[in-house]
Every structure is written in C-alpha cells, then in structure tokens.
Amino acid sequence: MFYFLRQNLFEPLNVIEYSLPESEKDISIWLRGLEIQRIANPMVITFGVNGGSEFADFFDVSVPLMSSRLIEKLENLDVKNFQKFDVHFHKTSTGEIFNSHKSVNFLSVNDCVDLKNSEHRLRFGKPYFTGKITIDADKVGSQDVFRLKYGPSFLVITQKLAQELMKCNYKALLIQPTEKYSGV
Numbered sequence: 758m759f760y761f762l763r764q765n766l767f768e769p770l771n772v773i774e775y776s777l778p779e780s781e782k783d784i785s786i787w788l789r790g791l792e793i794q795r796i797a798n799p800m801v802i803t804f805g806v807n808g809g810s811e812f813a814d815f816f817d818v819s820v821p822l823m824s825s826r827l828i829e830k831l832e833n834l835d836v837k838n839f840q841k842f843d844v845h846f847h848k849t850s851t852g853e854i855f856n857s858h859k860s861v862n863f864l865s866v867n868d869c870v871d872l873k874n875s876e877h878r879l880r881f882g883k884p885y886f887t888g889k890i891t892i893d894a895d896k897v898g899s900q901d902v903f904r905l906k907y908g909p910s911f912l913v914i915t916q917k918l919a920q921e922l923m924k925c926n927y928k929a930l931l932i933q934p935t936e937k938y939s940g941v
Contacts, residue, residue: 790866813929
C-alpha cells in the first residue's frame with residue numbers, strides 16, 4: 758500500500774499563511790524530480806499577522822517546505838533522494854526571522870499508476886486524477902518517496918515510511934492512502 762504525504766488543510770490549526778517571493782512563483786522546478794543545481798540565496802518567505810501563528814511541519818501548496826524535525830526523521834529512516842535548501846520565514850509585523858524549515862526537492866518521478874484501477878479522466882491527453890489512485894508496486898522500484906509522472910504535485914511514500922511517520926505528532930501533516938484519495 759502507498760500513501761500521499763500532504764499538508765493537512767482540513768485540520769483546524771492555527772497555521773501561518775505565507776507568501777512566496779516573486780522570484781519563486783515558478784514552482785515547476787520543484788515538481789520535476791530533477792536535481793536543482795544551485796539556489797543562489799536562501800528563500801525568504803514572508804508572513805504577517807493575518808492567519809495563524811504556528812508552523813506546519815509540511816507545507817505543500819507551492820514550493821514544498823518541511824520542518825527540520827520532519828527532515829531529520831526522513832534522513833533517520835534512510836530517505837536519501839531529496840535535496841534541501843535554506844529558508845528564512847520573515848514575520849513582517851515584528852521583523853522576526855525563523856529558520857525552522859527548508860525547501861525540499863524530491864529526486865524521483867515514477868510512472869507507476871495502475872490507470873485501469875484508478876479514477877481519472879483525460880485532460881489535455883494525460884490522466885487527471887479525480888479519485889482513488891492505485892499504485893503498481895512492481896513499477897515503483899526502491900524509492901520510499903517519489904512523485905507521480907501524471908500528477909507530480911503528489912508526493913507518494915511507502916507503507917513502511919507512512920507507519921513510521923504516523924508514530925510522530927507532526928502539525929498539519931496528512932498521510933493519506935492513495936486509494937482513498939477523493940480528488941481533493
């Protein structure tokens with residue numbers, strides 16, 4: 758069984774809302790599964806008084822951001838196929854800087870969806886998932902974390918990794934079976 762690793766937008770937490778700098782609006786480089794050669798400067802992400810005051814352990818609504826403790830857990834579980842880059846959260850109302858997260862780039866995209874047993878429709882000639890996504894385990898290979906070829910915004914993890922992450926108390930982290938995906 759496989760799971761999606763997602764930000765839990767449904768959990769009622771007091772999580773901050775942030776804005777990316779204009780230079781980082783092209784998020785496609787983070788979804789290709791290819792190595793990013795260089796990030797010139799740490800990304801500075803601003804947030805203000807609107808929204809919450811707590812940091813989620815995983816933000817996946819644009820550039821993927823993970824807390825240091827989630828990254829450390831992945832590394833301790835021997836996940837190696839990702840890059841991490843420094844991020845500075847800047848609270849505009851006080852000038853405070855927080856260095857608790859890094860942007861992450863996962864280096865694996867996999868064409869492993871069993872389309873016959875997955876709910877999808879064609880959009881521009883490619884699968885667009887509208888519900889349950891079945892992963893063909895024979896096509897996965899040895900990666901514990903990967904993105905989907907047709908759905909690169911999905912971050913997929915193995916059951917073994919999911920079980921280990923579920924033992925921890927991460928803020929706003931949703932670990933969802935791919936076959937229970939409902940299109941949202």
